[in-house]
Amino acid sequence: MATQQIPVQGTEQEQRVVELSIQGMTCASCVARVERKLGKLDGVEASVNLPLESAVVRVPASVSDQDLIDTVVATGYGAHVVHPDSAGTGDHDSAPSLLGARLVLAAILSVPVLLISMVPALQFPDWGWVVFALSLPVVTWSAWPFHRAAAINARHLSSTMDTLVSIGVTAAFLFSAWQLFADPAMTRHAGMAGMETSALYFEVATVVVTFLLLGRFLEASAKHRAGDALKSLLDLGAKEAHVLRTVDGERTEVTLPANALIPGDEFVVRPGEKIATDGVVTEGASAVDTALLTGESVPVEVTPGDVVTGATINTSGRLVVRATRVGADTVLSSMGRLVSQAQSGKARIARLADRISAVFVPVVLVLAMLTFVLWLVLTGDLDAAFTASVTVLVIACPCALGLATPTALLTGTGRGAQLGILIRGPQVLEDTRTVDTIVLDKTGTVTTGTMAVDDVVVLSDIFATDLLRLAGAVEAASEHPIAQAIALHAAGNGRLPEAHDFSSAPGGGVRATVGDVVVTAGRTGWLDRNGIRPTGTQAAALRAAEDAGTTAVWVAVDGDVAGFITLSDTVKDGSAAAIGRLRRLGLRPVLLTGDNRAVALQVAATVGIDAADVRAGVTPAGKVDAIRELQAAGATVAMAGDGVNDAAALAQADLGIAMGSGTDVAIEAADLTVMGNSLEQVAQAIELSRRTLGTIKGNLFWAFFYNAVGIPVAALGLLNPMLAGAAMAASSVLVVANSLRLRSFGK
CATH class of the missing domain: 3.40.1110.10 (Calcium-transporting ATPase, cytoplasmic domain N)
Structure with a gap:
């Protein structure tokens, strides 16, 4: 999704959507800074995603791609435009591998530093200098990502969680080094303990760096797994096609890359092969396995004239297909764009976390200074004051807060894509929570649409x-x-x-x-x-x-x-079970149809819809009126339909759900699309949306709870900086791991 022209209502200016890859973001504060800076450009709206390290930006014609890149770079981060032919193919392995190397070095050196510093029996003459030497590579090279990000932000008079880490680790190391250089003989005697050695915090600096690097490494691994669903979706397409060409008056097969197809090309699909692109069958008959896109296990019988979708699998007979849509116009590409756009957006609940993160780091810096001053004034204990203030800095990093929403959204929408469920944007998740009535079009939704x-x-x-x-x-x-x-x-x-x-x-x-x-x-x-x-x-x-x-x-x-x-x-198999499932979700099903009332009542009785909730003989305009009537009565309405005549009603509903077997117009008007034609997928889509929203709320609760409890405990001196570092890393990993549970939805 590099550039897409879209009209802006109320103006003659056109906007395009630009996707940027952004390097160097580490927390929610980084996200807020980039969004704020891009938003200052005239007419620009940006939504930045931390796990995807990307931004989706709506840009007027007066702003160039280079203007966007320059703005991000001036903010202190790297950026480049993601082009369609390179989307999803970038090599990001070097950064995790370097991060892993920094982690390994920190772990190897931190263990002896911790043991020597904390266990008197392991101490030897001048052990402090050995610990100093072992700590130096950890707080410099291993901790370099934190220091570099903090320096970049400082140049722009800003701060992020890296600022907290860098200040805390540097303060612990320099304070300890100062104490050691001021009194070189303070660790001259083996096993020495007490007041003379309590001023050394080398183990704090090294262990905190190790824990934070471990947390960041686990986050990177977890975020990579969270994005696997989208990557696997985009990788479903066939890599080559057997195209029919006329040579010397005879039709022969030529094997070409699938992306070389153009509309009108005819290609052969043998049993077991993937269909290279969207098209229409011109010769042959077969059963096509559409499970990869729709989630439905029953193959679909196709004959000449039937439409087939790229990436589905021909299971039996030989087919000749005429390509109708290729490249970015295919159903698979459209699914990828919808999922990517949904993952890059923000729900209202996430905006709250962003606003808090924007002021969080400066507040923590002030709290750390106040903690140091108050401890020093009230107790006169410099060591205790220093320890408490460093602990506040370390435990307060808002990593979990920044990851709470996007990781759940990334995993939930990715899993939905695997099940043939496309969530248009994060706001849809919140809409599914409030819906209490679902209006179902009869033909093609509850029934097969075939007489x-x-x-x-x-x-x-x-x-x-x-x-x-x-x-x-x-x-x-x-x-x-x-x-x-x-x-x-x-x-x-x-x-x-x-x-x-x-x-x-x-x-x-x-x-x-x-x-x-x-x-x-x-x-x-x-x-x-x-x-x-x-x-x-x-x-x-x-x-x-x-x-x-x-x-x-x-x-x-x-x-x-x-x-x-x-x-x-005929009523679709599973419609009755789906209606029961919708009722258990707290939804009142209403049947809407243009057919006569007798037909509608028979269908309603078959699937378990109350006769009082049947609206029959309704025109397309009447469908909109029926939804408005329900809304006026206080209902929050979802609408499920599949035809052109349902598009207006889908747009009017609080939540529009399009059946993927329907028309492009219906899908475009909907908030949520199920790629199959089963009503059970509608219920599953609502369940997944609610489960994803519940995960986001759970993540935010624990992220807020962690900081609300951790900071006061640290300020009171009840927490060691090493434990604070472990707790901070654990909170981020916990949030990501909780989000990854969505990968098992529907299994």
Whole structure:
């Protein structure tokens, strides 16, 4: 996602979306600084993500990419624009490996420093100088990332958690070195203890650095795992395609990289191969495994004319596919962009943490100074005052606060992508918490959207099989879905006879000659136009069938009514279970449909929706009105739909949920998209959103609680700086580990 043109409402200026990779951020204060500085550019809005080390920036035409980079660099961080062909392919291994080397050195040297300093039996003559020598590489080279970041921020009159670490570690080391150089003989005697040695804090400086490096290394590893879901999603695509080319009048296969395909290219997909890009089947029939994108395990049968999606797997027959969308226009790429944008955004709850982090470090610096002064004034104990102030600096680092929201969001949206659930942005998570009513479009959402024959009702002396065969013969020439359903059902009983002299009326019916008889099939009005009048008894039978929730089609032979065929839109497998799951989530299901009330009530009864919560005969505009009516009554409404006629209602709802089997218009209008066509995925999507929001809240609670308890305890002198460093590192790792639990959702 390098640059994307988007209109800005109310102005003639256009904005583009630019993704920046940012190097050097370590905490929530860094994030707040970068966002604040970018936001000072005219018309620029930035959302910075700490775990992804990236920023998504909305930029007017008057601001160049270089302006953005210069602003970030001037703030004290590195930056470059992420281009589509390099997104996700950057090499970030060097930084973690260097971090690991610093950690290993710090750990190797800190252990003897700690043991010699704390265990009198291990001390030897002039041991202080040995400890000084062992500590020096740790507080310089190993701790260099903290010192460098602190220096950069100091040049810009700013501070971050690195400032706290750098000051604390440097103060402990320099104070100890000063004491040692002032009295070179203070550790001359082995096993020496007491007041003379209590002023040495080399073990504090080294162990704190080790713990913090360990925490940062574990964070980096955990954040890498948290992003694996998105990386695996983007890696799903096929790497090559067998493209058909005409050479010397013959079609031959040429193997090309998948990214070399252009719309209109035809390519071969053999059993077991991935489909290279989105397209339409032109030859062959097969079953396609769509589980990688939709999360559904049942393969989808495809034949010529059916649409297929790139990265899905051809399981059986040979297919020839004509490419329709390639590169950034494919469904897979769109999913990646939606997930990436969602991970880069911020929910309202995260903004609170950002505002606190912006003032947190300066406040802690003041608290540390006050702690030192008060201890010194009240007790006169320089060592105790120094220890307490350093402990405040070390324990207060706001790492956990900065990681609380983005790591949970990164993991939750990544896991959702693996399950075929796309969350458009972090605000959606909070919206799912407040929703109490879910409006479900019937056709394509609760039902399959495909008509199927239920029954053949004979009203004359003709056999049911003959009636169905004649109806199938005339309907086979029509493209209407109901006609196709009848023809398909009739063809299941054998080859259909040919029909001649075919005529039809849109929405009315069909008429043709089959053999030596004239067959007329359609609605009552179509029969009237052809001079055919059902008797009162016959009409009553058809009305009874329609009142039972079916669609009925008259069939007349040689001008006399022979019977009718009933059809219905079949309920999807799992819809009833999904409705029960939605109820357990505290949602009231409402069925919305343009069909007649009898059909709607039958579907509602099948899936477990109350009759009072059925809205039938609703137009697309009426769907919007129905949602507004519920909202006016105090409900917070989610809407699930899949068609163009659902787009306005999806936009009106407090939370719009699009079925991925639906139209692009519906998906664009929705806040949340499920890539499959199962209603159970809707329930799963709401569960995942709520679980992710719950994880974010849990992370923020523990991050705030840690600082609220840790800082006063440290200021009272009840905590050793080494334990403070361990606690600070542990809090960050705890937050990331808690977020990683979302990876097991749905397993």
